[in-house]
Amino acid sequence: MIDAGAPDLRERLTLLELVDRVLNGGVVLSGDITLAVADVDLVYVGLRVLLASVATLERMAELEVAP
Amino acid sequence: MTETMLATEASYLYGIVAADGFDSNVLDGIPTVAPDRTARLVGTGSIAAIVSDVSLAEFGEAELPSRLNDALWLERAARAHEAVLEAALAATSVVPFRFCTIYRTDAAVQDYLEGNGAALEALLERLHGSVELGVKGFVDDGPLNEALRRRSDHESPAETSQGRAYLVRRQAERRLDEERRRFTAECAKAVHHRLTAAARDARANPVQPRELSGRDDEMFLNAAYLVPRDEPSFRRELERIEREYALFGFSFEVTGPWPPYNFVPSAEEVS
Numbered sequence: 001m002i003d004a005g006a007p008d009l010r011e012r013l014t015l016l017e018l019v020d021r022v023l024n025g026g027v028v029l030s031g032d033i034t035l036a037v038a039d040v041d042l043v044y045v046g047l048r049v050l051l052a053s054v055a056t057l058e059r060m061a062e063l064e065v066a067p
Numbered sequence: 068m069t070e071t072m073l074a075t076e077a078s079y080l081y082g083i084v085a086a087d088g089f090d091s092n093v094l095d096g097i098p099t100v101a102p103d104r105t106a107r108l109v110g111t112g113s114i115a116a117i118v119s120d121v122s123l124a125e126f127g128e129a130e131l132p133s134r135l136n137d138a139l140w141l142e143r144a145a146r147a148h149e150a151v152l153e154a155a156l157a158a159t160s161v162v163p164f165r166f167c168t169i170y171r172t173d174a175a176v177q178d179y180l181e182g183n184g185a186a187l188e189a190l191l192e193r194l195h196g197s198v199e200l201g202v203k204g205f206v207d208d209g210p211l212n213e214a215l216r217r218r219s220d221h222e223s224p225a226e227t228s229q230g231r232a233y234l235v236r237r238q239a240e241r242r243l244d245e246e247r248r249r250f251t252a253e254c255a256k257a258v259h260h261r262l263t264a265a266a267r268d269a270r271a272n273p274v275q276p277r278e279l280s281g282r283d284d285e286m287f288l289n290a291a292y293l294v295p296r297d298e299p300s301f302r303r304e305l306e307r308i309e310r311e312y313a314l315f316g317f318s319f320e321v322t323g324p325w326p327p328y329n330f331v332p333s334a335e336e337v338s
Contacts, residue, residue, distance in 0.1 A: 016279060017322055018149055021201075021328040021329070022166035024328075025329050025331070026163040026328050026331060027162060027164045027331045028164075028165045029179070031169055032077065032175060033077065033126065033128050033131070033169035033170075034168055034169070035131065035165070
């Protein structure tokens with residue numbers, strides 16, 4: 001079994017929807033400090049890894065409860 | 068000059084609102100990207116910026132890239148960015164800015180407002196009373212294949228030779244694949260067209276692969292629609308579409324209401 005603190009996949013996906021909007025949408029300014037395109041790409045790489053690992057955890061949990 | 072050089076804090080910009088009649092009390096108690104700070108308004112004219120103070124030790128140019136790779140930090144900050152905008156959205160129309168747009172001082176934010184007042188006012192006018200809804204469409208191959216097979220069954224002739232039957236079956240499968248792709252693409256177009264007609268504005272984004280959608284069925288539509296805040300006709304049209312397309316294994320996911328992230332221009336058009 002995975003421990004109770006493991007993040008729920010559904011919540012992760014809502015987070016992805018949100019991160020997608022706050023990073024790709026909205027007015028982009030050349031403020032004093034802004035995110036570089038390369039940084040945004042890095043976030044996506046990180047999120048993919050995170051989501052993939054959550055999905056794997058859930059599959060493992062399913063296997064363990066299966067008879 | 069000295070003040071800027073010694074500064075340890077900066078002004079994080081969430082979005083722009085029409086200042087007339089906007090009660091900044093709605094921002095009280097809303098967690099900001101720096102949890103111990105409160106969001107406030109900057110601006111003296113008819114438009115105002117929603118900002119909060121952030122520490123440059125956390126949000127400085129050199130520090131940000133590593134923070135972004137900290138999933139917990141990113142999640143907390145992204146949710147706070149959204150929470151502040153949603154609190155404002157509940158009370159008025161909002162022009163959302165991209166995550167981590169930061170000015171060194173309130174004075175710099177004020178300069179931005181003064182330099183772009185007319186464009187921002189026009190934008191607020193266009194977005195007035197509107198919110199963004201996200202709609203994703205998914206197709207389950209099983210029911211769709213069945214529906215398409217039923218449709219084409221009468222066309223397949225009976226075969227006697229085994230080898231010949233195999234070839235015919237393979238051909239039929241390939242035809243089915245092709246037909247499924249074509250049918251799904253046509254449906255995506257038709258659905259987007261109908262939803263666009265029920266909305267004030269629309270934007271189709273690239274569909275996401277299964278690993279991002281987290282679903283076994285395939286995404287065929289990933290769109291955002293700008294709709295009137297209190298008007299149910301868009302949702303009614305979507306419910307009609309859901310009923311009509313369920314037979315083919317199509318289903319839909321709605322998110323929002325969101326601040327209109329997909330319906331604001333990029334910097335070049337505002338400045």
